[in-house]
Each structure stands twice: as C-alpha cells, then as structure tokens.
Amino acid sequence: MEYMVSGRTDTGTLRKSNQDAIDWCVDERSGQALLVVADGMGGYEGGEEASRIAVDTVMEMLAPALTEGMPPEFRRERVQSALDLASERIEVRKVQAPDLARMGTTIVLAWVSGNSALLAHIGDSRCYQLQQDTLHCMTRDDTVVQSMVEDGSIREQDAPNVPFRNVLTRALGAADATATFGEVSLASGDQLLLCSDGLMEALAEEEWHTRLLQAESVQSGVNALIEGSLEKGAKDNVSVVLLSTV
Amino acid sequence: MASLSQLVDSVVVTTFDIDQPEVSVGRRADNDIRIDEISVSGHHAVIESVPNAYLEGTVDYYITDQSSTNGTFVNDLRISGRQRLNSQDLVRIGWNEFRFVDEDENAMEKTAYILD
DSSP states (O other), rough: OOEEEEEEEEEEESSOOOOOOEEEEETTTEEEEEEEEEESSHHHHHHHHHHHHHHHHHHHHHHHHHHTTGGGGGGGHHHHHHHHHHHHHHHHHHHHOGGTOOOOEEEEEEEETTEOOOOOSSSEEEEEETTTTEEEOOOOOOBHHHHHHTTTOOOGHHHGGOOOTEEEEEEEEEEEOEEEEEEOOTTOOEEEEEOHHHHHHHHHHHHHHHHHHOOOSHHHHHHHHHHHHHHHTOOOEEEEEEEEEO | OOEEEEEEEEEEEEEEEESHHHHHESSSSTEEOOOOOOOOOOOEEEEEEEESSSSOOOEEEEEEEEEEEOOEEEETTOOOSEEEOOOOOOEEEEEEEEEEEEEEHTTTTSSSSEEE
C-alpha cells in the first residue's frame, strides 16, 4: 500500500498566534508513515512551545523506528515512551519559566504500517477515517463535556453550548501522560485525517466529505479543509494532516 | 449561585434564587417557586443543582418538565427530557417567561485549559 501525506496549519482569522503544531514523515522503503497534530494551550507562548515540544519529541523518537522496521507489538510501548519524554520536557520548561506554568498540549498521532494504523491521543485533537461514503471519528475526546454526554447528563447537540466545553480531562503537561490507543484497518482508497478542534468548530463534518471528494490530490484536500474553515471565519487555529492510501 | 428572574414585557419583576438541590416550580402552594397563573400546571417543572462530577467547584443546573399541560421551553424549544441550563437561557413555564442566570458561569474561562 502506498501513502500520500500532506498537512497544513493556519492561525485562523482571530487569534494572534498559532499554538498548533503538525508534522509527518513517510518511509517508502518500509511502507510506513507517521502523522502528528498537537494543539497547545496555557497562554500563547506556552501553547506554542508545548505543542512544538510534543511534535518534535514524537518525530525524534518515532521517525527512526519507521526505518528500523520495529515489530508491531513494540510500537505502543515506543509511542508511550515518546509521549512520556515529551511530558518530561514540558515539565522541565515549566520549572525553568514560571510564565509557562500552565502550558500543555493535546496530541494525536497515527503510525501507519501496511494496511493498519496505530492511533494514540491525549486531549481533544481527533483522528477520522474516511471510507467511500463514510466519515468515522476514531478517537474519544478527553473532555468534561464528552464525559457528560456519555453519562447522559447532556445530549450531544447541547455540548457546543456548555461554557466549559473546552476543558480537557487529560493533556500532555498534566500529571498523567498516558495515551489512549486504537487500531484502524485501512483499505485501498481510505484516508486518515488528523485535526485540531479548530477544524470541527469552524467547518461542519458534513462539508468535509464533499470537499475531500472533490479534491484532486491529498494536498488540495488539505487546502480545501483549511480554506473552508477560513471562509467560515475560523476563530481558533486550524490544523489538518491527511493521509491517502493507494 | 443561580437565579430565575420572571420577566414581564422583558422587565424583571421577581427573582427567585436556586438555593437548594431541587427547586419545584408550579401553581400549587407546595412549590418552591409558585406561579399562580392558569397556563402553569400544579407541579410544572423541577430545577436541580448538581455538582459537576468531572469539574470540581462547578455546579450544573438541570430543568425537567413534570408532564405539564402547556410545556416547559428553553430558548423557545419545548423540552422533553432533563436539560442542562446555561446562563442567560430564556425559560418559559406555560406562558410565563424567566431568565436563568448563573453568576459563576461568567467567571469561567472560555479558552481551553487542563484539568490537573
């Protein structure tokens, strides 16, 4: 299976800084790819730094593992150690710079290999799988609101109105950096989409599919989502990393 | 603390504090908030205050219609199940309009942050 990956992050129409960070790499020889999106928080300097540390650490620790040809059973452990290291580095920066004391970040990553992908996430950045006519969210938001939807306190459609809808129950930079893992099976033609919450807030999910179906390449698919969010006045930073399989 | 202010022609005429775990609203005398008006059922609705299980120090307010004849509405939509109230929601009990205000909600941060 061959992969094509593209990504883009944009400050949006309202924010002064971009606290999202993205990266990806494809190892054609081993037929593997790594995609990552992080959404920082805790003041704009802190947010920028936390998401950058997270993405850089993940790439530093995991990109070599793609070429090494690491057996699948060791991948979760490797991913978790990369996240633990990112968490430690964020902690160190917090101690060094009191201004950054509240910094943290979400993270979502996909380690794609053959016809499957290992997903790991902390926070409310998401991974979606796009198959022919369907779009599935493959991650569960670590948010107060998600917990309230699940315990029946509120209905899903009421979630956007709850004032603390952005409060995370887990994040890199908080005490516990344990990620939630998932596996996805990929068929030829499937796409994997990683995004920050800026995309969900700006552009309705129903519109993603149309825009992606009309796109001629993975790059134009990414641009269609970002441009679409900006047309809708994206208040938050918007980030997308998209993988297409052939 | 939260309160429910009755509006007549968009002017506040009475304010009721939601100061206990369950506040009943209805036409009969045994209600905590009594509205003696023909469109209001005997026991019309209940407002609960519930500490949020995931966010310490936050209280959520929920309204439930008690099978009233003329319905309970939040922002002009008739409610069926138990519904969470947000500050500034317009609550209608039969034909009577109220503004729900949660003072503490306005103090909440609107940007993302971590629950540590």
